[in-house]
Amino acid sequence: MSPVRFRTDTAVSPVGDGRYAANIVDGWDINGNANGGYLLAIAARAIAAESGRPDPYTITAHYLAPGKPGPITVDVDIVRSGRLMVTSTARMRDSEGKVLMQLLAGCGDLATSAGPEQITIAPPDVPPPDECASTTNDLVPMPFRARIEVRLHPDDAGFVRGEPSGQAVIRGWFRLRDSESLDTIAVLQAVDAFPPAVFNTSLPVSWVPTLELTTHVRARAEGEWLRCRLSTNVVAGGFLEEESEVWDEQGRFIAQSRQLALVPRPK
Amino acid sequence: MSPVRFRTDTAVSPVGDGRYAANIVDGWDINGNANGGYLLAIAARAIAAESGRPDPYTITAHYLAPGKPGPITVDVDIVRSGRLMVTSTARMRDSEGKVLMQLLAGCGDLATSAGPEQITIAPPDVPPPDECASTTNDLVPMPFRARIEVRLHPDDAGFVRGEPSGQAVIRGWFRLRDSESLDTIAVLQAVDAFPPAVFNTSLPVSWVPTLELTTHVRARAEGEWLRCRLSTNVVAGGFLEEESEVWDEQGRFIAQSRQLALVPRPK
Numbered sequence: 001m002s003p004v005r006f007r008t009d010t011a012v013s014p015v016g017d018g019r020y021a022a023n024i025v026d027g028w029d030i031n032g033n034a035n036g037g038y039l040l041a042i043a044a045r046a047i048a049a050e051s052g053r054p055d056p057y058t059i060t061a062h063y064l065a066p067g068k069p070g071p072i073t074v075d076v077d078i079v080r081s082g083r084l085m086v087t088s089t090a091r092m093r094d095s096e097g098k099v100l101m102q103l104l105a106g107c108g109d110l111a112t113s114a115g116p117e118q119i120t121i122a123p124p125d126v127p128p129p130d131e132c133a134s135t136t137n138d139l140v141p142m143p144f145r146a147r148i149e150v151r152l153h154p155d156d157a158g159f160v161r162g163e164p165s166g167q168a169v170i171r172g173w174f175r176l177r178d179s180e181s182l183d184t185i186a187v188l189q190a191v192d193a194f195p196p197a198v199f200n201t202s203l204p205v206s207w208v209p210t211l212e213l214t215t216h217v218r219a220r221a222e223g224e225w226l227r228c229r230l231s232t233n234v235v236a237g238g239f240l241e242e243e244s245e246v247w248d249e250q251g252r253f254i255a256q257s258r259q260l261a262l263v264p265r266p267k
Numbered sequence: 268m269s270p271v272r273f274r275t276d277t278a279v280s281p282v283g284d285g286r287y288a289a290n291i292v293d294g295w296d297i298n299g300n301a302n303g304g305y306l307l308a309i310a311a312r313a314i315a316a317e318s319g320r321p322d323p324y325t326i327t328a329h330y331l332a333p334g335k336p337g338p339i340t341v342d343v344d345i346v347r348s349g350r351l352m353v354t355s356t357a358r359m360r361d362s363e364g365k366v367l368m369q370l371l372a373g374c375g376d377l378a379t380s381a382g383p384e385q386i387t388i389a390p391p392d393v394p395p396p397d398e399c400a401s402t403t404n405d406l407v408p409m410p411f412r413a414r415i416e417v418r419l420h421p422d423d424a425g426f427v428r429g430e431p432s433g434q435a436v437i438r439g440w441f442r443l444r445d446s447e448s449l450d451t452i453a454v455l456q457a458v459d460a461f462p463p464a465v466f467n468t469s470l471p472v473s474w475v476p477t478l479e480l481t482t483h484v485r486a487r488a489e490g491e492w493l494r495c496r497l498s499t500n501v502v503a504g505g506f507l508e509e510e511s512e513v514w515d516e517q518g519r520f521i522a523q524s525r526q527l528a529l530v531p532r533p534k
Contacts (some may be wrong), residue, residue, distance in 0.1 A: 008387055057506070058527045060327040062354050065329040074381050079358070079369045080331045084529070085478065087329050087369060089356060093347070102346045102354060104327055104371040106479060106527075113504030115530045117273050120435065121500045168387065179448050206306055211352065212325040212373060214481045216527050218503055233388045234520055237380030237532045239324070241523065253501055256508065258327045258525055260373075262351070263382045 003178035005147070006186060011042045011048060018076045020046035030141045034067035034113055034212045036149075037192030043092050043103050044185045046074035047198075051086035053107035055184045060214040071095045084108055110184065110220050123247040124171040124229035126153045132173060133157075139195050148193050149175050156200060163198040168232035179224040181242040184217045184255075185267045190226045191244045191257040198231040198240055198263075208240060208261040215244075215257035223249030238263050270412070270445035274452060277308045279316060285327075285343045287313035293336040297408045301334035303477045304459030305414075310359050310370050311452045313341035318353035320374035322451045327481040329369045338362045345449060351375055377451065377487050390514040391438040391496035393420045406462050415460050416442050423467060431467040435499035441513075446491040451484045451522075457493045458482055458511045458524040463496040465507055475507060475528040482524040490516030505530050 009028065012020040028038040044056050051226055072138035073093050080087045085106040092101040126132065139160050152172035156165055174190040178184065182190075193236075196208045228249040234241050240263050246255040276295060289312075289491050294304040308473050311323050347354045350372040354530065359368040399418035407417055408425050419439040423432055441457040443449065449457075462473045465503040494514040501508050513522040 019325065020499060060479075060481060062325075062346070062371060062373060064349075074430070079329070079366055082331075089369065089371070099346060103369060104329060104369060106329060112505065113506075115505035115532065116472070116502060117504075118468060118470055118502040119500065122465065129318070149470060150525065168385075194436075201385060203385055206377070212327075212481075214327060214479075214525070216506075216508060216525075217441075218501060233386065234485060235383060235385040235386075236520060237377065238382035239483075239485065241379075242481060253503060256501070258481070258483075258523075258524075 003180040004191065006176045006180050008095065010045055012042060012046045012074060013048065016055060017136065018161050020049065020074045020076065022072050022074060024067050024069050024072055027143045030144045034193060035144050036063055036213065037189040039067050039101055040188045040213065042103055042162050043074050043090055044188055047088055047090050047103065047105045048107050048185065049074035050078060051088055051107040053086050053109055055108055055110040056188065056213065056217050057085055057100050057106045057108045057189065058216050059105040060212065062212050063210050064102060065098055065100050065240065072100065119253050121245065123227050123251045126171045126173065126227055129173045129225055147157055147177060149177060150194055157207045159199045164202060166201065168197045168201050170194050170200060170230045172228055174226045174228055175224045182221045182224065182226065184220055187217055187221065187226065187246060187255045188215055188219055190228060190246055191255065194228065194230050197232045197242055198235065203235060205263055206261060211262055213257060213259040213262045215255055217255045219252055219254050220247035221254045225249050226254065235263060270447040272402065273443045273447050273456065277305065277312055277452065279309060279313045279341060281316065285317055287316065287341045287343065289339050289341060290506055291334045291336050294410045295414055295454055297411050302411050302459060303330055303480065304456040306334050306359065306368055307455045307459065307487055308452050310341050310368055311455055313343050314355055314357050314370065314372045314453065315374050316384055317343035317345060318355055320376055322375055322377040323455065323482065324352055324373045324375045325481065325483050326368060326372040326455065327479065329479050330477050331369060332367050333367055334367050341368065350386055359414050361483045363480045386520050388512065390494050391526040393438045393440065393494055396492055399531045410518045414444060415456065415459055417446060429468060433468065435463050435464045435468050437464045437467060437497045439495055439496055443491045449488045449491065449493065451487055454488065454493065454513055454522050455482055457495060458522065461495065461497050464499045464509055465502065467470050470502060472530055475530060477503050478527045478529055480524060480526040483520055484522045488515035488521045492516050493521065502530060
């Protein structure tokens with residue numbers, strides 16, 4: 001039997017009128033709050049289902065309140081159903097009606113993609129997963145680290161020993177546990193699974209809650225591992241941006257994201 | 268009297284229940300369709316007004332139908348009103364009710380910004396505006412070019428003579444006509460005012476309609492000119508992404524954006 005935990009734990013059930021029921025499953029949290037990529041994946045499943053299109057070409061999420069284990073709903077409102085893309089808004093609420101996340105997305109079918117290709121960025125130079133110590137997965141807080149696997153480039157993992165590289169860059173590999181296969185919605189999990197790139201600087205930043213995250217998924221991944229590069233270029237005014245690029249094992253460009261995150265003042 | 272054309276032509280009037288009336292003013296179009304940055308600025312004025320906060324920290328727009336001169340409405344729905352940021356959705360419709368644009372935004376007050384600063388990207392190296400031929404503004408189609416002014420780096424302007432630089436990069440200056448002062452909403456105009464960076468490649472791309480555009484505004488600009496860098500890294504599958512970075516005359520980082528645009532197949 002092939003592993004399906006991520007698929008099961010992000011599943012949604014239609015209950016009519018564009019509403020989907022789902023569960024924030026225990027174990028996908030960091031210090032009690034569900035991981036942002038995990039919440040995004042649940043919302044994206046509802047959006048893709050209501051859109052009748054499997055792939056989130058572009059999805060923007062605003063994170064408004066922490067997600068706790070338990071039942072949630074996702075209400076999807078189709079704004080425009082085009083040939084190429086179905087545009088929708090969505091809202092995730094907990095069982096008491098509190099809004100956890102507001103989204104705006106465009107879904108389509110990447111199997112129909114065609115056009116000229118010119119990619120002028122390269123996959124990050126990362127040693128193969130087996131040569132990146134599997135212990136670097138310990139940099140992801142529990143219990144989330146038991147659900148996904150990340151392996152960092154050895155040069156980018158020093159921050160945990162108090163030896164940041166000095167560059168706000170983290171390169172590494174991501175996969176779901178038990179080599180569960182990756183659909184384009186699992187890619188949304190990947191872009192928010194790594195430690196923040198800013199941890200590789202000497203800035204006094206201990207956590208960076210995401211305010212807004214936009215991801216463009218450009219192709220379907222082959223293989224079990226995703227090769228990722230996270231970086232932050234602009235820390236200023238109490239915010240930072242974090243970029244991600246995602247490539248598959250074959251070096252195919254899969255996705256990119258940018259988030260705006262809060263830089264809480266040191267206590 | 269200081270110039271106010273952009274401010275006037277993007278003005279909105281509240282008509283109750285979160286609805287704002289506005290006009291797509293003739294002259295802000297390219298070949299009959301209103302420029303995307305101009306439409307975004309109108310929507311952002313409505314969002315900022317309803318939010319009671321002047322600055323779009325993060326704003327995502329999906330472009331769903333072309334805008335033609337005439338009356339429009341923008342309906343703003345506040346999702347969460349936080350201390351730091353007011354999150355809202357908005358929908359722009361024409362007088363027949365057709366949805367032109369769907370938005371998701373977070374507004375705040377950049378005057379209250381504070382925190383550590385570390386910026387690891389540099390303003391693009393562009394000669395002063397007076398040394399960038401003002402004729403490069405002619406690369407912007409009429410009548411839009413009479414409303415804004417762009418001056419390109421001479422090295423990035425060859426594509427108009429059929430001599431693309433080979434790199435999907437365009438560097439240059441932007442200002443509103445008559446040196447009208449720049450608020451953070453005018454910055455939204457700037458990120459969608461330049462010719463597409465992909466024109467500097469040999470790819471057979473003649474127009475690139477924007478599907479989705481997300482902009483983060485990080486600071487208020489001083490001076491009349493913005494120094495901009497547009498680039499495209501990934502053309503694939505019938506889409507491209509375009510990035511922008513915006514800096515002010517003093518070299519302060521002001522904003523960045525990323526858009527997903529369509530690459531129409533050559534006819």
